[in-house]
Amino acid sequence: MTTQQAHTRQTTPAEAQPVLSVEALRTSFRVDGAWKPVVRDISFTIAPAETVAIVGESGSGKSVTSLSIMRLLQPDTSRIEGRVMLGGRDLLSLPEPEMRKVRGNDVAMIFQEPMTSLNPLFTIGDQISEAILCHTAMSKADARAETVRILEKVRIPSAASRFDEYPHRFSGGMRQRVMIAMALATKPKLLIADEPTTALDVTIQGQILDLIRMLQDEEVTSVLFITHDMGVVAEIADRTVVMYRGEQVETGRTTDIFHRGQHPYTRALLSAVPVLGAMQAYRRPLRFPMVDPATGLSDVPVEVADTVIASGEPILQVRNLTKRFDIHTGLLGKVSGRVHAVENVSFDLRAGETLSLVGESGCGKSTTGRAILRLIEPSSGSVLVEGREVLTLPKRDLREMRKSVQMIFQDPFASLNPRMTVGAAIAEPYLEHRLGSSKEAKTMVADLLEKVGLTPDMASRYPHAFSGGQRQRISIARALALSPKIIVADESVSALDVSIKAQVINLMLDLQQSLNLAFLFISHDMAVVERVSHRVAVMYLGEIVEIGPRSAVFGNPQHAYTKKLMSAVPVPDPDRRRETPMAAAEELRSQIRPADYVPVQREFRVVSEGHLVAI
Template sequence: MTAQNPAQNPARDPARDPVADPTAEPAPLLEVRDLAVAFSTMSGPVQAVHEASLTLRAGRALAIVGESGSGKSTTAMSVIGLLPGNGRVTGGSVRFAGQELVGLDEQRMRRIRGRQIGLVPQDPMSNLNPVTTVGQQVAETLLVHGMATRQDVHEKVVAALAAAGLPEPARRAKQYPHEFSGGMRQRALIAIGLACRPRLLIADEPTSALDVTVQRTILDQIERMTEEIGTSVLLITHDLGLAAERAQDIVVMHRGRIVEAGPSAQVLEDPQHDYTRRLVQAAPSVAAARVARQAASPGATAVAGRGAPGPAGPVPAAAEKPAAPEAPPLVVIEGLTKVFKGRLGQADFTAVKDVSLTVPRGRTVAIVGESGSGKTTTARMLLKLYEPTEGSIRFDGQDVVGLRGRELAAFRQRVQPIFQDPYSSLNPMFTIGRILEEPLSTYRRGTRKERQERVKWLLEEVALPPSMLNRYPNELSGGQRQRVAIARALALQPELIVCDEPVSALDVLVQKQILDLLGRLQDEFGLSYLFISHDLAVVRLISDEVCVMKDGEVVEAAESEEVFTNPRHPYTRQLLASIPGNELRVGA
C-alpha cells in the first residue's frame, strides 16, 4: 500500500455524507498545507511541526496519532490559534471553510472559536475555573456565542451536561470542579466544547480520563452530531483502537512530520512506515495482553538485577525479594466506607461503601470501574489523603488510620502515589530536576551530589533525556509530564505504589515503556501496586487481581484471568463490551 493523504481517499460511507448527492465528494472544511510551527527557547528556536498537510471534509472524522511530542496537539492548536506564547506558525496555510486562519487577528479569531470550531482540551483541571460552578462555565459559552438566553440557559446547560454523560446533570451544574472526579471534569469540558454545535470539533485526547462505558457514550454523541449537522471531528489521540473505530482516516505523526496517512482500517491492518508498525505492535490488546505479560518473566528482562544508584540508599529488606505466596498481604482493607457531608443543605454522599480488598506483596491489584465509582476515593484513603468514615486499613500489619507524626512520615516514604493529572500534580514554578530532587531532600536521602545522580537515573528510567533537568512542566508535553510524575514516585524506592491512571495520558509506545518499567521494578524489588485504570487492556497486561467497582461498591473481585475470560457480573461484561476497537483487526 502506498501511504495516501485522507483528502485523496474516495472510499467512504455515503450514509454519513452531509451532501444530497451521495456520489459527490464533500467540500473540504479544513485544509492544512505545508504547516510549520516553531517554539522560541533559551537555546534557540525549536521546530515542532515540519510541512504538515492534511484535509478534513465536512461530516467526517480524522484522527492524528503519534507519541507525545510528535506534534499532534501543536498542529491542532495551530488551527484554532491557541499556541503558547513562545510558539508561532512560521510557514504554510490553514484554511477553514475557505477562510485563511493564519495571520487572522485575535478579534476575528474569537468569533470562530467556540461557535464554529469547538475545542475539547486534554487537561480537565487547568481548563476549568476552580471558583466558578461547572454550570456557570457551560452557560458562559452558550451566552457569549448567542446559543441561549438568560431565560432558557439553565435548561440548555443541563441538556449539555446530560449529553456529555454526566449523571444528575441538574445537581452537577451547581457543583465546582474540585467536587468532580477526573473523568467527570473531562465530561464537563466535552459539554462546553459541544454546547454550540460547532462545524468543527477539535478533540485533544477527549476520553483519556474516561472509563470505557463513558467513552462510548461521549464518542456516540460526537458521532451523532457528525450525522445530524455535518460536524467534522479532528481527533487527537494515542489510542489506536479508538482512532480506528471512530475516524474514517488516520494521520500518523512522528517528530513533527506526517509519516503516513490513509483510511483507518488500511493504515492499521497494513502499516507501511516503520514507525506506524511500531505503534501498532505496541498497542495493548485485551486478547494478547496476558501472553505478553507472561513472556516478560524476571529472568528474561534485559536489565534484570539492575538497581538504582546509591543516593537513595539500599532497598528496604522487605522489598529485596518477591515474597513467598504464603506471606501475609502488604495491605488489608476491610469494610471501608467514605461519606462526604453535603453542603448548604444538600444530602450526604456515600462515595465508598463497605469495600474490602487485599494487596499481596509483590503483586498488582487493579481497581476498575466508571468515573465516580469510588476507585480514586479508595486509593486516597489508603494514602491518608482522606480519612475513612468507617472501616480499617492495615499496611504491613500497622493501622494506617491512626498514624500521626513520625510514623505517618515513615509510612509515606514506603507508599508513594502516581496521580491521574500530571498537570496539577507538578509544581509549575519548579524545574524538573528540582521536582525529582524534592522528595529526596525532604527526607534527607544522600548528599547533594548523590541526589543529583539519583535524579539523572530516574530520568533515564522513564525515557527522558538529561536536558529535561532545567526545563519547567509547561515546556513538556502531557506524556512527558506524566513520566516526570512517575519518576518522582520512584525516587524514595517505595514498597507500594498507588497508581491512579498512570498511563492514561501516554501514547502507546511510552505506555509500553512505563508498563515494562513498572513490571521490571516489581520483579527486581518485590514492589506492590494498587493500579487504578479505565483501560482494561492495560489492566489485563499488568494486574494479577482485579476488583470491579460500581457506585462505591465492589461488585466483582477475582484473579485477572478469571475476570477477563469469565466475567460474572453484568456490569463487568458491559465494561468489556465497551472497549473501543476491541473487534478491529490490526497487523504489522
C-alpha cells in the same frame, strides 16, 4: 442497516467538495530571536460528514496544527504559513474581525480539559446561550430554549433544571458534553476535537465517542479528531494522519493505516497499544514490545518472571476498610449525611504481586489507596503492613511505616516541587529519614536515575525541563528512594502517550522483578490492567464487586459492572468497531447517604478458586 454502516455511507462521499483543505501548513515559534518551525508542510482534506484523525505523541505538533487552523496562537510569537481553505476562503489571510465570525460559527473546537475551558463564574446555560447570542439574532428567551434543546440532545439528564448550575456541579464526562453542546450550538461545518476523551473513564469515553458520531450523522458535520489513543482512532476515524516530530509521516484510510501501515513510527504506535483479550495465552504480566520509531525494528514481548511469594503472610492485608466523609449543614454544623466513599473493602497483596483496583472516577479506588497510607484517615477497618496494624500507629511509627509503602501519583508535575531540582526531590525522603549522608544521597540519586532509564547528569535540572513520561520516571525514582516493599500507583500512566505509557509500564514490571515489589495499581484503563496484573479487583460505588486472578476476571467476568467496563474499551481495529452505541448517558450514582444509614453487608459467591463476585 447498522449505525456503523450509516456512518460509513455518509462519511465517504464519492466526489464531495472538501469542507476543509489544509495545504503545506507550516507553523514556527520565535525562540531566542529566531523562528523555529514546529509543524512542517502538513497537508490534508476533510470531506462533508467525514472524520479525520491526527494522531501522534505529545510534542508531535498535532495540537499546534489545530490551533494554527483556528488561528488561536499568539500572533507576535508565532508565524503560520501555507493555506487553510474553508468554504472557498483562506482562513490564514482573513482579517481578525472576519476570523472571529468564523470561530464558533463555521468552525468550533472542543478542548481537552473542559474545567479550564468553562468559566467557573457563569452557569453552563449562560455560557452556551452566549455562543448562540453572539452568532445569531435570537432573543434571550429563544436562546435559553435552544440551549435546553441542545443540552437534551447531548444527553444531559434533566437539562432544563441544570441550565442554571455551575460547571463544578458536573462530572468530567458531563462537562465534556456541555463543551460539545457549546461547540454545536451554531451548527458549525467543522468540529475540531482536541483530545476530548483523554482524561475520561472508559465508559464515559465510549459515550462521548457515540455522541460525537450521532451528532455528526444528524448535523452532517465534519470532524477533525486529535488524539494519541489508537483505540479511539480505530473507533471513530475514516482517515488518519500520523504525525511525528512536527511532520506528517503517513496518511490514508484508517483501515489501511492499521492493517498496512508503512512508516516505522506508525508501526511503533500500533505495537504499544494494549489490546483487551490479548493476554489469554499468558499467565503472568507481559512487557510491551518496544519498536524503534526510526527503523521499525521490534523486540519480542517478554512474559515477566514469576516473583509472587505465595507462601507465608501477605505483605499487605486490608480488612473492612471504610471511609465516610461527613456533610455538615446549618449554623451548628450538624451532620446531615455522609459520602460513603469506601465501604468494607478487603483484599490481600503478596510480595512481588500486582493487584489492580479498577473502576470509574468516583468509585473509591484512589480513596482506598490514600486511606491505606493514612494520607486520609479511614473511618474504620484494619490495614496490616507486614503484620503490623497501620491505623493505630502513632505519628512517629507511621512515618517509619511509610518507608515500606510509597505512592506514585497521577500527575507527576503537580507532585514535584517546581523550585527543587529533580535530584533534590529524589534525595529529600532519603535525607529526611536520615538514611545516609548528602554524599551517599547523591550516589543513590545517580543510581536511581539510571535505574529508571534516565542519566545522572539530569539530577541538576528542574521538573519543567522534562517531558510527562520523564517526570513520571522521576516520580518512580523518588518512590524507590526509601527501598519500599509496596508501591501504590494511583493512575500513574493514565495521562501518558501510548508509547511512553508502554515504556513506563515496562519499567515498573522490570523493577518489580528485580526488587520484588508489590504494586497496588489503581486505574480505569482495562486494557492496561489486563496487561500488568496478577489479580484484579473491580470497584463500584465504594465497594469491591468482583475480585480474582486476572485470567479469571477477564476470561469469565460475572458482575454486570465488570462486563460494562470491558465492553466500553475501544478495540484498536477499525474492522471491529462497536455497531451498537453505549447505554444512555448516566452519571455514577450518588454515594451520599443519610446520617443514620446502615449499609447492607455484601455477600460473595465463589466462581472459581480465588474468584469472588458480589451477590
